[in-house]
Amino acid sequence: MSTTAKRDYYEVLNVSRNAGLDEIKAAYRRMAIRFHPDKNPDDPEAEEKFKEASEAYAVLSDPEKRQRYDRFGHEGVSGEGFTGFNSESFVDFADILGDIFGFGDFFGSRRGRSRSGSQRGSDLRYTMSLTLEEAATGVTRKIRIPRLEVCEACSGSGVEPGTRAETCPTCGGRGQVGYRRGFLTVAQTCPACGGTGRVVPHPCRSCHGRGRIEKETTLEVKVPPGVDTGVRLRLSGEGESGVRGGGRGDLYVIVSVEPHELFEREGPHLHMKLPVSVFQAMLGATITVPTILGERREITLKPGSQPGEIIRIRGAGMPELGSRGAGDLLVHLDVVVPRKLSKEQRKLIAQAAALAGEQLTEDDEGLLQRLKRRLANEA
Template structure:
């Protein structure tokens, strides 16, 4: 097929076609004429090269503009681009589009395989979450081999460049329409081969060890707070960087306080006489001090009293949250004879103004019944 055939005709597209239409048409034709689908057919191979040549020009906005204005003459006599692509050239085009996604260019070296991150779950009390603490943990982890210092090679020897991939760690293979890149099967992507491995780590550069680590729990931590210890995770193979250790904190339930962010909540039952006459309440704080809470006369169940700055400390910040006391008025269930007599006397003197909410409710109820 002559290279002078109009590129738009080759790709079966109108001259006004957008880039997406051109790309779709090219893919369809390339699959149709691909040599793997038409083994031994010279005409199909020629058509495949022609549509690849056309697409190489029309996919580039600058080349397409030049072609629209000057036709094939724009790429003749050193005009640049547009030459017929052979089968290897198509692989280069594919690599230029997908090379970064596939793991880098042909000349790149394999990136060190970083060790895996680890997770450790730690339980703390609410008091420890308030004050913070210094503690130690023991973990089993893959650490750098002391014998070969992480190289994986027997002391006195060293790894050599893999001949299969020339140290790149990756090999490419043509599979039909695509160029597939995968880890080198000889060096497993390392780019190097160890012919005389370390006897202690068997060439891995790491061995299982039990390690004791110091952990600082800062004041103000909450359920799910994560502490990161950089480089304390699994060691990477053959001297590669280690991963990180993430400590997830879990705060135990407290007998008195519930927590919401930096706010502490506590329920305080009081007698109905204290609710009516007023008084005070002593609440022991997590900081070791006792907080005196004033109870106003006539307080109702469900009322919340707030103590500013008596809550949890702000994590990695300044100040503290609040302590919120929710009042629950308790009705007495056991009365002495004298107490009962006094309450009966009190009931005889009631006018209804003492409990306006009750009086209002019964007034509404009576109106509803009459209506």
């Protein structure tokens, strides 16, 4: 720990110089919860704050050390901070954090961290936005992802080249320390070195001792046909590099499919609204419709087709993920009535209406008759 410009312990915990033990405890708890390394992975600033607060707490919570610190400042307690506390302050420390993180979690090995300090790299997530066409055909995409790679300068050791790691003074290299709890002496992972038994006096300057450096990588991702929003593609071993020989994490590409202007997706099926003229609906017609795969399919409207009628084209929907099957395309007829008619059209259509026995001016009686006829037809 650097000795230059060491901050005042009271200032570190943000308590007054005559604060009681409870107040000091509460202040430290707040900071420990906020800056704990498990909550702030790969954040050196938070880690530094955590260490600083722990050191301040180790001194100020001990009446004897606090007295010495009050009289002589940092000189009076040098070497008695976080890395050098004795078993008494250690017990206190365990008590205060035990109920926050779970005793085993903090003093035992951290999640994914082994005895040797190796740790698997984190999994990464990347959200890939696709058009519906791309989701239908499948696509190969180049993506750029920033991720932590093993530092080349120190080969991931975190030790500045030309210097060496040293035996941890707290545990004497054993990786474990004993502390008393009532009658018992319990062995726990050494908090100063995380159980590795080694400390690094000169951290690598390229990676600040982290052993890894953020780098941007370009990857080619093959997206199979048929994916939908929320589908996760796992790229094994394309996550972040591990720490000290730990394996690489995975990369998860999360698919997000954009809405389409023509087609609406429902699982493997697609819906589309097809505007047809009232004449096509009345007389019947053959119409060519586009599919999502860029093909053209002919559909036949029967004479007398109704608004909202659905024509199903089998197999013209979305390909099904991981199979040769495909959904259907459901064409919803949207019958459009012309807003304007020519004189000639008007005359002919009026004739057709007269032939159908339609009255263009309808009294209440006529409307009732018509509704009854219609109900009878539908029954």
